[in-house]
Amino acid sequence: MSIDAIALELFREKAKELEDSIFVRSIATKKSLGTSLDWSRDGPMTTDREGPTEDEIRSSVLTIRLFRQDKDRISIRDTAKLIEALPIDQSIKDEYSQIRSDLNSFLDSQTSVGFDLGSGLITRRFLFDTFLYGFYCHLEEEKQRRIYEWRDKPFFNDMKMEFDLILLKFTQSVARLSRVVEKVEAALAS
Numbered sequence: 001m002s003i004d005a006i007a008l009e010l011f012r013e014k015a016k017e018l019e020d021s022i023f024v025r026s027i028a029t030k031k032s033l034g035t036s037l038d039w040s041r042d043g044p045m046t047t048d049r050e051g052p053t054e055d056e057i058r059s060s061v062l063t064i065r066l067f068r069q070d071k072d073r074i075s076i077r078d079t080a081k082l083i084e085a086l087p088i089d090q091s092i093k094d095e096y097s098q099i100r101s102d103l104n105s106f107l108d109s110q111t112s113v114g115f116d117l118g119s120g121l122i123t124r125r126f127l128f129d130t131f132l133y134g135f136y137c138h139l140e141e142e143k144q145r146r147i148y149e150w151r152d153k154p155f156f157n158d159m160k161m162e163f164d165l166i167l168l169k170f171t172q173s174v175a176r177l178s179r180v181v182e183k184v185e186a187a188l189a190s
Contacts, residue, residue: 008181011074014066015178018171023060026052051164061136067174088187096180103173111162124166131163
C-alpha cells in the first residue's frame, strides 16, 4: 500500500472515529445546544450552557486537531494537496475543494452571537483556535491567557456554546470530506 493510500485510509478511519464520538452522540441525543439566562432584581445574572459535557467535548478535540493541524498528514489542507495531485476525475477534486472552502468560509465568518472583545467582533476561527489551543490542546500561553480573561465575561457560556456549534459543523464537514475520500479511493482502485 502506498503512502498516499495509507494517508487516505487514515483520514477515513479518524473521520469515522469522530462521527462515532460521544460528543456527536450527545448532541444527537440531547438535540439541543444553547444557553439560558437567569436573573432577578435582587440577585446576580447567571447563564447556563446546555450541550455536551467537558468529557464529551474532550472525546473529540484531539481527533479534530488531527484534521486541523498541518503537522498531521491527515489535515484537511494536506489531504487537499494529496487529492489535487492524484490522477482522478476533476469533479472529485472539486467536490473536496468545495466542502473545504465552505468550512473555511464558516470559520472565517463572525460568531452567531457578536462577541466584541474591544477590538471588534471575533470570527469563529478565532474562537475555535482559542478554545482548541488555549483550553483543550497544547495550552498555548497567549490563547490560554485569553481563555482566563473570557471566563470573567458574563457571556462566557455563550462562547462555549458557540465553540460547541463550531465543533459540530467541523465534525459534519469532516464526515462529508470522508465521503469524498471514499470516492478518491474508489477512483484509484478502478
